[in-house]
Amino acid sequence: MLFKDLHLVEPILKALETEGYSTPTPIQEQSIPEVLKGRDLLGLAQTGTGKTAAFAIPILQNLFLQKRTERNHPQFIKSLILTPTRELAIQIDESFAAYGKGTGLKHAVIFGGVSQHSQVQALQRGVDILIATPGRLLDLINQRYINLQHLQIFVLDEADRMLDMGFIHDVKKTITHLPAKRQTLFFSATMPNEIAGLASSILNNPVKVEVTPPSTTVEKIEQSVFYVDKGDKKLLLAHILQDKAIERVLIFTRTKHGADKVVKDLNPKGIKAEAIHGNKSQNARQRALTNFKDGSIRVLVATDIASRGIDVDELTHVINYELPNIPETYVHRIGRTGRAGKSGTALSFCDAEEREFLRDINKLIGIPVPVVNEHPYKMDISNYRPAPVAAKSQNQGRPNGFRRERNWSNNRNR
Numbered sequence: 001m002l003f004k005d006l007h008l009v010e011p012i013l014k015a016l017e018t019e020g021y022s023t024p025t026p027i028q029e030q031s032i033p034e035v036l037k038g039r040d041l042l043g044l045a046q047t048g049t050g051k052t053a054a055f056a057i058p059i060l061q062n063l064f065l066q067k068r069t070e071r072n073h074p075q076f077i078k079s080l081i082l083t084p085t086r087e088l089a090i091q092i093d094e095s096f097a098a099y100g101k102g103t104g105l106k107h108a109v110i111f112g113g114v115s116q117h118s119q120v121q122a123l124q125r126g127v128d129i130l131i132a133t134p135g136r137l138l139d140l141i142n143q144r145y146i147n148l149q150h151l152q153i154f155v156l157d158e159a160d161r162m163l164d165m166g167f168i169h170d171v172k173k174t175i176t177h178l179p180a181k182r183q184t185l186f187f188s189a190t191m192p193n194e195i196a197g198l199a200s201s202i203l204n205n206p207v208k209v210e211v212t213p214p215s216t217t218v219e220k221i222e223q224s225v226f227y228v229d230k231g232d233k234k235l236l237l238a239h240i241l242q243d244k245a246i247e248r249v250l251i252f253t254r255t256k257h258g259a260d261k262v263v264k265d266l267n268p269k270g271i272k273a274e275a276i277h278g279n280k281s282q283n284a285r286q287r288a289l290t291n292f293k294d295g296s297i298r299v300l301v302a303t304d305i306a307s308r309g310i311d312v313d314e315l316t317h318v319i320n321y322e323l324p325n326i327p328e329t330y331v332h333r334i335g336r337t338g339r340a341g342k343s344g345t346a347l348s349f350c351d352a353e354e355r356e357f358l359r360d361i362n363k364l365i366g367i368p369v370p371v372v373n374e375h376p377y378k379m380d381i382s383n384y385r386p387a388p389v390a391a392k393s394q395n396q397g398r399p400n401g402f403r404r405e406r407n408w409s410n411n412r413n414r
Contacts, residue, residue, distance in 0.1 A: 006032050009061055011102030016057075019098055025050035026211040032058045035185060040206035042199055043187040046335050049211055052095045055081070055155050055185050060096065062153070063128055064103040075106075075126030076150035082132055082174060083157040084165050086111040086282060087289065092157070093131045105129060112136040113282040120145050134162070134170035141177055148177045156202075159188035159195050160328075168194065175202060190328050221338040222345045225358060225369045230351040232377040233321060234265045239376060240319070240347065241271050241299070248292070249317040251301045252333050254324065259301045262321060266299060273299035304329055312336075320348035323357040327364040351379065 003016050003024055016022070024032065027049045034041055035058035045051050059079050066078075083089050093109035100107065107129040108122040116136070123130075123145050130146070140146045154175075156162070162171050186199050186206070199206075228236050240246070251273075253259045259275040266273040274288040274297050292300040293312055304324065315337045324330050330348075337344025348369065350358050362368045 001029055015099050015101050027051050028054045030209045034207045038183055040203045041185045042206045042208045044210040046189045051187050052092055056095050056099055059153055060100040060103055063105055077127055077130050079129045079153040080151055081155040084161045089131050089133055110136045134167045151178055151182055153183045154178055155185045157187050160190045163195055220343040221334055223369045224372050225348045225350050226372050226375055227379040228349050228377050229379050233349050236377045238269050246317050248315050249299050250336050251319045251321050254322045259303055262301045272297040275301045277303040318346045323354040325357055327360040330361045
């Protein structure tokens with residue numbers, strides 16, 4: 001199927017062609033027709049599946065057709081996209097700009113951490129589509145700069161991350177400001193009980209689109225784990241990054257301090273790196289992300305909260321410098337690479353204290369992450385016996401792109 005087979009209007013088809021898109025991803029193919037019909041939708045999809053376009057394209061089309069039939073187009077907020085992080089909000093706004101450039105629809109993005117002045121000015125000029133993070137949205141509602149009573153389409157994006165970040169109460173407050181009669185689109189990578197309950201309370205007879213089973217890893221991502229003592233991680237990282245084939249790498253740490261420390265270790269070795277986390281100003285975060293996207297720096301170090309919304313073309317590698325203590329987070333992290341059908345590589349460092357985290361990850365994804373036995377900083381794990389993982393069929397147990405072992409001992413010559 002092609003985008004032109006989805007009965008999209010000419011301005012949107014032209015914009016998609018300009019962006020180089022001709023074939024929808026599975027979630028786009030299944031979601032766009034249903035959203036165009038006005039159906040509520042529950043979308044379960046892991047990161048990198050193209051869900052932003054799955055809701056942006058039909059929203060733009062429906063509002064464009066409505067605008068074309070109205071003689072005097074009233075400038076009310078007709079669609080609200082609520083998302084957990086500033087980076088993701090900016091990314092979604094950029095998508096609406098790209099796909100909607102020929103529609104004449106106005107969109108704006110609001111988020112905290114910066115002055116509200118320019119955001120308020122944009123709202124006062126009139127907005128059809130608003131992309132927002134929860135805190136700033138409620139702030140501006142309370143200041144009476146935002147009225148959502150004419151809203152027609154509400155999108156809750158990354159619902160599970162809203163829960164992880166403690167925004168679920170803000171989401172529920174936001175919903176009280178919405179009209180009862182509306183179309184609601186609900187997207188989440190996972191479906192914990194509280195998120196499932198929220199979905200059932202705000203969706204009306206939704207169509208369910210599930211393109212990938214929850215908490216599975218992208219099949220084209222080559223995964224591997226390095227057993228290494230905690231004090232040797234910085235040495236192993238520098239050793240691995242000597243491999244020039246690693247063109248652009250996103251490194252994850254559990255803490256803000258840890259992210260800054262990795263940058264401090266890498267820069268003196270001539271490896272250009274910057275960190276992105278919640279203690280950084282919005283301008284600093286955007287500058288680091290821009291430098292990463294345009295290739296000015298090769299390495300971006302991030303915490304999990306800051307990572308949502310990092311969508312970088314040709315991201316070849318993800319490195320888990322510290323394993324996450326929540327196994328689902330591992331899936332989200334490595335999903336930053338291997339996007340849009342491309343291959344990617346995910347490397348993980350595991351010290352003695354993180355072995356239980358690795359066990360939980362193996363149980364979640366249903367296959368042991370292959371161990372790299374040949375590297376110069378190998379930790380002795382002879383006394384460690386991880387919990388067994390339930391056996392799967394050969395095809396299920398080793399998806400395309402998984403390899404048993406990769407030799408990094410000679411990567412200086414690669």
